[in-house]
Amino acid sequence: MKTSLNVRKWGSFLTxxxxxxxxxACGQSTSSSTGxxxxxxxxxxxxxxxxxxxxxAGGGLDTTARALTKVLSxxxxxxxxxxxxxxxxxxxxxxxADFISQDPEDPYRLFLPSVPLLIxxxxxxxxxxxxxxxxxxxxxxxxxxxAIVVPADSKYKDLESLFKDLKxxxxxxxxxxxxxxxxxxxxxxMLPAVKAGVDAAKIKYLSYDGGGEAMTALIGGNADVLATxxxxxxxxxxxxxxxxxxxxSPERLKGTYEDIPTYKExxxxxxFTIWRGLFGPKEMPDYAVDYWNKxxxxxxxxxEWQEVLQTNGWEDGYKNSEEFTAFLEEQExxxxxxxxxxxMQK
Numbered sequence: 474m475k476t477s478l479n480v481r482k483w484g485s486f487l488t489x490x491x492x493x494x495x496x497x498a499c500g501q502s503t504s505s506s507t508g509x510x511x512x513x514x515x516x517x518x519x520x521x522x523x524x525x526x527x528x529x530a531g532g533g534l535d536t537t538a539r540a541l542t543k544v545l546s547x548x549x550x551x552x553x554x555x556x557x558x559x560x561x562x563x564x565x566x567x568x569x570a571d572f573i574s575q576d577p578e579d580p581y582r583l584f585l586p587s588v589p590l591l592i593x594x595x596x597x598x599x600x601x602x603x604x605x606x607x608x609x610x611x612x613x614x615x616x617x618x619x620a621i622v623v624p625a626d627s628k629y630k631d632l633e634s635l636f637k638d639l640k641x642x643x644x645x646x647x648x649x650x651x652x653x654x655x656x657x658x659x660x661x662x663m664l665p666a667v668k669a670g671v672d673a674a675k676i677k678y679l680s681y682d683g684g685g686e687a688m689t690a691l692i693g694g695n696a697d698v699l700a701t702x703x704x705x706x707x708x709x710x711x712x713x714x715x716x717x718x719x720x721x722s723p724e725r726l727k728g729t730y731e732d733i734p735t736y737k738e739x740x741x742x743x744x745f746t747i748w749r750g751l752f753g754p755k756e757m758p759d760y761a762v763d764y765w766n767k768x769x770x771x772x773x774x775x776x777e778w779q780e781v782l783q784t785n786g787w788e789d790g791y792k793n794s795e796e797f798t799a800f801l802e803e804q805e806x807x808x809x810x811x812x813x814x815x816x817m818q819k
Contacts, residue, residue: 514760517580521554524583524751527568529561537615537749538585540781548775550768564656565589566601573607577754580761584608584752588657591801591808596655596817605805608752610797611762612769615782616790617747619661619721620706620733622699624691625714632719632739635698636669643675649696651684655817658684660808661721661745662700665736667814668743674815691715702747703730704786721745726788746804748790750797766793 524542528534535557542555560568565586572584593601621632629635638645650658659678666673681687684701691699692714699715703722707729709715717733723744725731736743751769753761772778773791782789792800812818 514763517761517764518551518553520581521556522551522581522583524555524557524585525560525568525572526557526585527560527562527565530559532561534565534585534587534749535559536785537787540785541585541614541751544772544775544777544781545768547777548772550772550775563600564593564653566593569593569601569603569608572754573603575754577756578758579754580757582754583611585614585749586752587749588747588804588808589652591805592656592660592812595805595809595819596812597819598655598817599819605752605801607755609755609757609762609794610801611751611753611757611765611794613748613750613790613792613797613800614769614773615749615787617702617704617788618726619658619664619745619747620701620703621662621665621718622688622691622701622706622715623697623718624694625716627697627716629698629718630716631734632665632669632736632741635718636666636671636741639666639671639676640669643672644677646697647677647679647695648698648700649679649681649687649690650700651681651687653680654678655812655815656680657747658687658700658702660811661702661747662698663815664721664743664745664807664811665719665739665741667811668736668741688715703733707786745807746790746800748800750792762794769793 524538526535526538538557542557545551545555560571568584569586569590572582575582590605593599594604623629648662650662652658663673666676679690679696681690684705687699687701688705688709690696703717703720703726706715706717710717710729719736719739720726720730720733721744722735725735726733751765769791770793773789809818
């Protein structure tokens, strides 16, 4: 009888023990799938990292990605090899599709796009079914701003007079930009136009293959107004070939651009940031996001990164993962509003 009782007791003990071990194993498995084990956390990164730049070699995104990898290497902040793969096409849509098609948890793949990540998903004739919600925002790295430009001999000296004429007759002037209708350059001009009460959908817009070609068209007399990024105007401004009527920054810029009024100074309640940022795959482990938050916060303070910004005419736009995600949510609403005013939304 005692033997029978002992057997039952030991059987109960072993069953309970097995259940406890099973639950513990499940807990470890769940922890590993969401945040990774402590070993992974401590070791990351332990192999080479690849950055997908959705532009051709020498383009703005490519330049940013390669500058980023060089500074991280030169400062010793990242010891692993980092390489850049160019995936041009579709206004960044080809690179995004390639990035999303791969392992959604792989923390060794990064993506470096800009504003078209939002635009391509929102416009009626967009070329991407994906948005920033299909990737993990890691950091905003740089910021630039839009600019409204006219030839140096133009009769327009300010945004007020320009938009007054466009409000009276939206078809009276031709606007040039270095991207397709509904894309970044187009929206740079349409935002203040809409805020100024212009029927923006009637403005004649000529799209060129890049800001350089659009600037050439303006200076050559093939367009009356140019919408572009402010960093691309410096050399032409210094040479006396153009006049910048307004910039989309929240406050006046410094140096070469200190005399240019903001949209708001011109009575137009609008601002628009042209950002470049770093993203990971949609299910990027928390430990990898934490690593990049810490590493990039240190990197942007280094003299090496500050030199990169100055050399390229970029503004320091650093935002960490949480701040960048909140900003993207806000800018998505703004882009949607502009596209709706042009009847170009999905």
